[in-house]
Amino acid sequence: MSAPLSAEQMAGASPTAMPADIEKAARRVERRQAFSAALLVLPLIVLIAFAFLIPVGLLLFKSIDNPVVAEGLPETLTALQSWSPADGLPSDAAYTGLKRDIEKAKAEGTLGVIGARLNQDTPGARSLLQATGRRLDATTDADPHQAFIAIDKRWGEPEIFGAIRNAGDRYTLNYYLNALDLTRNTAGDIIAKPEGQRLHINLFIRTVWVSALTAFVCFLLAYPIAYLLAHLPARRANLLMIVVLLPFWTSILVRITSWIALLQKQGVVNDALASLGVIGEAGRLALIYNMTGTIIVGTHILLPFFVLPLYSVMKTVNPNLVRAATSLGASPFTAFRRVYFPLTVPGIFAGSSLVFILCTGYFITPALVGGQNGQLISNIIAYHMQQSLNWGLAAALSTLLLVMIGIVYFLYTRLVRDQR
Amino acid sequence: MTSLVSLRGIQKTYDGKQLVVKNLDLEVSEGEFLTLLGPSGSGKTTVLMMLAGFETPTTGEIVIAGQHMTRLPPQKRGIGMVFQNYALFPNMSVAENLAFPLEVRKLPTVELRDRVEKSLAMVRLTPFADRRPSQLSGGQQQRVALARALIFEPRLVLMDEPLGALDKNLREQMQYEIKQIHARLGVTVVYVTHDQSEALTMSDRVAVFNDGIIQQICPPKELYERPGNSFVAGFIGENNRLSGVVRKIIDDECLVEIAPGVTVKARKVGVHATAEPTTLSIRPERVKISPQAGEVDTVIAGEVESVLYHGDHIRAHLRGLGPAPFVVKLPNTNGAAATLVAGASVSIGWASRDCLALDLMEA
Structure with a gap:
């Protein structure tokens, strides 16, 4: 038998009068759920932090980190503080400081490193510093100014001191300037590099162009495949899906080598065209070791990355x-x-x-099939990482690549959103 | 009434072996609301798809308003269609969805806007013109789909289980709304459903499909009162089945022996000769409990197995009449259930016009 509810019971049932401890208990349950959710992703977060975020962060830091000259030639830099190349040669204090710095560096064995760093900006600076280090002992302390000029007449020109000062900042933007085909003159002003040394901007433009073209070719090829996949009966669709994924099962080097066999001057494609009389022996097509090769091979390797997301979207269209x-x-x-x-x-x-971003970062493909004009920015980054050991420049180029992809992605998102 | 749609000698097979639709002849009158009703796989949707032009008949021809349409693609048929789950374009607003059929017909902009506005007003969705379909409720989406199928003023509208995704209350409301629009516009509707109550409440005529064949086509009332065979009797509403053998035929009535020595009088529907086996069908609500003498033609004794309380009515399962429990449905009026107690013996009876002798029900 149910009696009518009293006013107090009614109030107790309404959510506004929820007792505080229930609220607390609810929040405790919520916290516990959030904690167990966090536990599930913890291994991934740790992996990303140690294998990705920290190393990449450290590398990016290298693009502004510039300790070699600042720590190697401190007294010289102090003496050069108020000096400007327009004043002519620096004071005797600078020469005295330089002498002491070089002697100290010799004793510590760091003279080669300092020379290498200066050489990045001023070719020939390494040998100059080494030679000066060797012959400095023979001179007296009497007049360091004259002594330096006697060793090498370049010490009698303000340019070398400008170079030392430009390289002397503890943190520098010079790597970025270099990456953007800019440099500093002896006075420290930012100027464009001489015509023949401008390299990076063109490479960035080419990277964007090749990546966009590859993405577009992938789109043309992937759309019909994905459409077919999404509309075939399940059994045949599975077979086609295996064909699409087949390239993933083969090593990338094997695939690239096969393309070389197919596309080279004496390769299968050219032989077939020549024997059919479509092209003459002299007119064999240059399909590889150039930008065409980079695009053909890149398209082949990246095609599944276009087909799969497109297929999954097409599957959902009623x-x-x-x-x-x-x-x-x-x-x-x-x-x-x-x-x-x-x-x-x-x-x-x-x-x-997906294809665009993967393509901007590709360097194996262009390195093997790109020839002269198929090289991309990643190849230069790899070169500075492995060959020239100019990690600062490599880091600056990588950062710019990252920023560039970010901008392209942002613009693209806006475009797609406006279009919908 | 003149015939708008003619299906003549239609057969359809997908694999060349099994016929999904067997030798179908069907006429739909101008302004009629015809429902194709049947269990899934009975061929009703295939017929609709052939009318719309998404499937081609293997044999036979389709004529709509005097025009041969058998091989015409859907976009040239000018038939409105409402799909299961509405099929509204998610990338367009409500108004754009409605404008679509007019745009592809290259209507002048002024007229187009005018028609879209009127159409929105008809389904009471004017404030929602700029919303995306995903921002509407199921019932609202349904109304948009309906308006879109009607906006280019087709003479024929096809509906493929349009209310299947709605809950019960909304479904009843939409049934009413579709009927209203049908009455107002006078458009011809071919409606596919597997919900028998929907078919009975909405249609002028119902075609019951089973196994690729129309089992019966007639107005709803006749379908319930006079089912033509035991499939229709079983599919439309509830019925009690008793099997027996025909002993004697008198005009349109017959005597059927349902147990040794027990003979009942029934209306002759699906039997033709004496000694023929038959299935008797009796609706649960036509059975009387403890009938007065002379009130009914047949009186039989049974034992109450269980009683179920349904609020507005009471159902009782009786034992002793055939293998399956015999269902009786009583309106819940004062004292109706007094005699119905589990285990009690009761007498039940029915008028012979409510007892139909149908064809033998195949197992």
């Missing part, structure tokens, strides 16, 4: 939508253009940004 459009009077083409295609744009966006 087939009744196209039917509805035709039943409302639209031709199959109009139905595709107005209904189906707009609904697959997110897949195109995902696929093209």
Whole structure:
């Protein structure tokens, strides 16, 4: 038998009068759930932190870190503080400081490192410093100014001191200037590099161009494949999916080598065309060791990255939508253009940004099949990492690449959002 | 009424072996609301798809308003269609969805806007014109789909289980709304559903499909009162089945022996000769409990197995009449259930016009 509820009981049941301890208990449950969720992703976070964020952060730091000259030639730099190349040669104090710095560096064995660092900006500075170090002992303390000029007449010109001062900042933007084809003159002003040394900007432009072109070719190839995959009966779709994924099962080097066999001057494609009489022996096509090669091979390697996201989006498009459009009077083409295609744009966006970003970072492919004009920015970064050991410049180039991809991605997102 | 749609000698097979639709002839009158009703796989949706042009008949022809349409693509048929789950274009707003059929018909902008506005007003969605379909409730999406199928003023509208995704209350409301629009516009509707109550409440005529064949096509009332065979009797509403053998035929009635020595009088529907086996069908609500003498033609004794309380009515399962429990449905009026107690013996009876002798039900 239920009696009518009293006013107090009614109030107790309403959520506004929730007792404080229930609220606390609810929050405790929530906290426990959040904690167990965090535990699940903890291994990944640790891995990313130690294998990705910290190393990349340290490398990016290298692009502004510049300790060698600042720590190697401290007294020289102090004496040069108020000096400007327009004043002519620096004071005797600078020469005295330089002498002491060089002697100290010799004793510590760091003279070679300092010379190498100066050589990055001023070719010949390494040998100058080494030679000066060797012959400095023979001179007296009497007049360091004259003594230096006697060793090498370059010490009698202000340029070398300007170079030392430009390289002497503990933290520097000079690597970025270099990466953007800029440099500093002896007075420390930012100027464009001489024509023949401008290299990076063109490489950045070429990287964007090649990546965009690869993404576009991938789009042209992937759209019909993904459409077929999404609309075939399951059994045949699975077979086609295996064919799409087949390239993933083969080593990238094997695939590139096969492309070389196919595309080179005496390769399968050229031989076939020549024997069919489409091209003459003299007119064999240059399909590899140039930008064409980079794009062909890059497209092949990256195609699955376009097909898969596009396929997964197409799978979600309700087939009744196209039917509805035709039943409302639209031709199959109009139905595709107005209904189906707009609904697959997110897949195109995902696929093209994936291919574009992977392509900007590719360096094995261009290194092997790119020849002279198929090299991308990553190849220069690899060169400075492995050959020239100018890590500061490599780091600056990498940072700029990262920023560039960020900007492209941002613009692209805006474009896609406006279009929808 | 003139015939708008003719399906003549239609057969359809997908694999060349099994016929999904077997030799179908169907006429739909101008302004009619025809429902194709049947269990899944009965061929009703295939018929609709052939009408819309998404499937081609293997044999036979389709004529709509005097025009041969058998091989015409859907976009040239001018038929409105409402799909299961609405099929609204998610990349367009409500107004753009409605404008789509007019745009592809290259209507002048002024007229187009005018029609879209009127259409929005018809389904009471004017404030939602700029919303995306995903921002609407199921019922609202349904109304947009309906308006979109009607906006280009087709003479024929096809609906493929349009209310299947809605909950019960909303479904009843939408049934009413579709009927209203149908009455107002006078458009011809071919409606596919597997929900029998929907078919009965909405249609002018119902075609019951099973196994690729129309089992019966007639107005809803006749379908319930006079099912043509035991499939229709079993599919539309509840019925009690008793098997027996025909002993005697008198005009449109017959005597059927349901147990040794027990003979009942029934209306002759699906039997033709004496000694023929038959299935008797009796609706649960037509059975009387403890009938007065002379009130009914047949009286039989049974034992109450269980009683279920349903609020507005009471159901009782009786034992002793055939293998399955015999269901009786009583309106819940004062004292109706007094005699119905589990284990009690009761007498039940029915009028012979409520007892139909149908064809033998195949197992």
